[in-house]
Every structure is written in C-alpha cells, then in structure tokens.
Amino acid sequence: MTYKVDPAADRQYIEEFRRQPIGHHSPGLMRLLTVMRQDPSGRQVILICRKPFREWVLGEMPASRADPIAIESGPVFTSREEAEWEVFRRRWQKLTGEAINLPYRE
Template sequence: MVYKIDPDEDRRYIEEFRQRPIGRHSPGLMRLLCVMRVDPTGNQIILVCRKPFAEWVLATMPPDRADPIAIEDEPVFASREEAEWAVFCRRWRLLTGESINRPLHD
C-alpha cells in the first residue's frame, strides 16, 4: 500500500506539526511525514546546521547523491523548530501545490 497526501483530509495535521515540530506525533501525522520525506523527483529538502544549536538553513540534496548539496543562504533560522516548520511548509507546497501561510508562532 502506498500512502498519498489528500490535502482535504491531511490538512488537519498541519496545526499539530506547527505546535510540535519535534517530538511525538499522532499516527496520522507520522504517515503524512513519511510521505513528505520522499520526493518523487529524487531531490530532497533538508536542513543544514551551520552553527550548532544556533543557525540552520535549507538545502536540496540531489537525486544523484554523489552530486553536491545545494545550500541556500537565506533564510537563516535561529531554532531547529523554525527550520523544521519551513521544511514542512516547503514539502507541503511541493506535494500539494498549496502554500501554508502561517508562521511557526502566532
């Protein structure tokens, strides 16, 4: 069985992830995250920690893992939670075509 994202049904997990990007997740959110972690193009959005516990940026790992990782200069995140939220939002948009226009914290 191959899991797929159904934006109408799976949208309910967005807030759960936003409230707790790191830690325990419900089975439904875990299923969603498993789907989101595999990009069908072979590219993978990842986090790169530039300064331990202080600075993270997004990067794209290419399909051919022998090729270099493309690291983005901006934005720079001051917490891992903010960076994880940015990855989630980017992957959601790539897989559903919808943008999540909410910050990590209101």
C-alpha cells in the first residue's frame, strides 16, 4: 500500500522541513519526502547545482528521460537549504493544491 499525502495530517511536517531541510528528519517527514520525490508522470521538480557550493537553480525532469531537463533561469539560490525549501514548496503544491506562503527562514 502506497502512502498518500494527507494535507491536514502532514501539514505538521512543513515547519520541521523549513527549519532543517538537510539532515536528520522525523519518521513522519521522511515518509512525506519519500512520496514527494516520486511522481508517476515522471515530471519532477529538481535541484540543479550551477556552481558547486555557491549557486543552485530549479529544473524539471521530462516525462521521457530521453528529452532534456528544463532548467529555469531564475531564481538563483546561493543557499542549498533555501533551494531545497523551494523544491519542497513546489512539490507540496503539486500534491495538495495548497501553496505554502512562507519564506525559507524569517
């Protein structure tokens, strides 16, 4: 049985991810991230490092892996954590239809 995202129950993990997008996560957040990383259409928002340890942008995997990755020109992130937060926000919206209107950190 595949776990499905339940916005009401899983919303509690948003703040946990925002506080620490990289590193150890609770079992509940790990379960949510596993679902968020799988897209049956094959079209997945991904993180692309343009300059090691300094610059990241977002892209989208194509449905057919023979096609090129679509790379966004902006925004350009200077923090991997901030870029990971944007990937999380976009995947959450795609799965739930809900926008997360919170910056990476306040």
